[in-house]
Amino acid sequence: MQHEIPIKAFLQSHPEGVSEYQLLKYLKTNVPHFFKDLEDETSLFHQHFWLFHQLYTLQIKWMERANEPLFLSISALEIKLSTNNSAKNEIGPFDAVRDFYLNRDNINLSPQEIQAMLSNFWQQFLALDKKSEALKILELEQETEITLPLLKKKYQLLAGRHHPDKGGDPNQFMAIKKAFKQLKGLVH
Numbered sequence: 001m002q003h004e005i006p007i008k009a010f011l012q013s014h015p016e017g018v019s020e021y022q023l024l025k026y027l028k029t030n031v032p033h034f035f036k037d038l039e040d041e042t043s044l045f046h047q048h049f050w051l052f053h054q055l056y057t058l059q060i061k062w063m064e065r066a067n068e069p070l071f072l073s074i075s076a077l078e079i080k081l082s083t084n085n086s087a088k089n090e091i092g093p094f095d096a097v098r099d100f101y102l103n104r105d106n107i108n109l110s111p112q113e114i115q116a117m118l119s120n121f122w123q124q125f126l127a128l129d130k131k132s133e134a135l136k137i138l139e140l141e142q143e144t145e146i147t148l149p150l151l152k153k154k155y156q157l158l159a160g161r162h163h164p165d166k167g168g169d170p171n172q173f174m175a176i177k178k179a180f181k182q183l184k185g186l187v188h
Contacts, residue, residue, distance in 0.1 A: 015081075
């Protein structure tokens with residue numbers, strides 16, 4: 001891969017890791033031919049996809065080196081190269097995101113398909129955000145495992161404390177009921 005050396009050198013010169021934006025900026029300035037194979041070099045999706053395709057390809061290649069493996073941690077927020085074997089634990093054998101970027105056909109997704117993917121992402125993100133808020137309302141955000149008995153116990157305690165018939169705040173009581181209902185559907 002012709003881009004391996006400049007990417008590796010840049011990441012090694014930033015052991016603290018870099019953002020996707022920093023790496024894109026570096027490549028546009030120092031490796032101008034990096035994006036030459038793209039149908040639309042100005043498309044942010046195409047640039048992002050091509051960069052991540054290259055990074056995941058390098059991740060596999062570098063990790064499989066017998067004499068001196070390198071571990072490339074890849075996320076939208078940070079891209080980091082490490083010789084530390086513990087970084088290998090961050091790289092699982094099954095990774096849907098990695099598989100998406102390794103499939104070069106995905107660079108040809110239509111604008112409608114990209115929009116559908118983004119909408120799905122935001123729906124999942126908002127669902128997680130609502131779950132997080134529900135955990136906070138029920139004072140369960142520090143728990144590592146939420147079971148139905150724990151959820152019921154916490155609900156009964158807080159509902160009793162905030163029930164309007166017992167002098168509690170009706171708005172807080174309704175928030176507790178809503179949070180319980182929301183989490184109950186997620187707990188087995």
